[in-house]
Amino acid sequence: MTFDRIRVLADGLAEEVPDLRCLLESVQKSSGSRRRLRRLALRAANDSKEASLVRTLRDQLSPYTVNVPSHLRGLSLAERWDRVLATSEEQYHHYMLEVELVNRLNAATFSRCEMRLAFLPHCLHDQSVTCKSVVRGEDHMCKGCSKMCVLNAVSKLLRRHRVTPYIWMTANLRSLLRRLHKEGKTVAVLGIACVPELVRGMRTCMHAGVPVMGLPLDANRCARWWGRFYPNSANLQELERLLLKSEQFDDC
Ligand code: SF4
Structure with missing residues (x-):
């Protein structure tokens, strides 16, 4: 592994x-x-x-x-x-x-930040259905229309750990973090993406002083790499491990 x-x-x-x-x-x-x-x-x-x-x-x-x-x-x-x-x-x-x-x-x-936001790649959605995600809050949110959808499973897991999951379609990370900072909110970000995009996003958060964690996708399978989207996956066990690790510090 x-x-x-x-x-x-x-x-x-x-x-x-x-x-x-x-x-x-x-x-x-x-x-x-x-x-x-x-x-x-x-x-x-x-x-x-x-x-x-x-x-x-x-x-x-x-x-x-x-x-x-x-x-x-x-x-x-x-x-x-x-x-x-x-x-x-x-x-x-x-x-x-x-x-x-x-x-x-x-x-x-x-896990100590009052707002914990996750940004998830839309390439993880179930491509056999028409995605019913809706714009809510800072970006799109999964409506749970397909049991087979990786984004559905990831979103549910994140909510169980008090992280708000967004499908990243339109949010501008830099300006969002600036705005939340001005509003005096403590915010943390969790990203899921292919390795190079993940590192870019994590560096943006680090430069903004935002605690960030990340999970690389199991592969790069989006249109930028292959000219079209192919089904992709993320390791849910690793995601839960990451979240539990962070929550261990809650009682410290
Ligand atoms: S389960 Fe969520 S992300 Fe997946 S296709 Fe339906 S609305 Fe879109």
């Missing part, structure tokens, strides 16, 4: 660098340059900590990113300028670790 592997990797790194924020910053910095990461991955003679992390992540996580090289080869010249679409395999590995580190950093504060 990818999640277990990433947890073990993060545990090992946290023993070496107990300051999680410091560790997160170095992982984020490393992930900035695709070319540099590739060079570090290929130069076995480079025994710096950064290079050895790149290689460890590749060894542990590459079974989960086997389709990335062929996806990158298939990009048009224009698409290669799109930083999300052109995310390299090494960047994926760093981003997966980044999500885990941010989740650890924010678990305690997440």
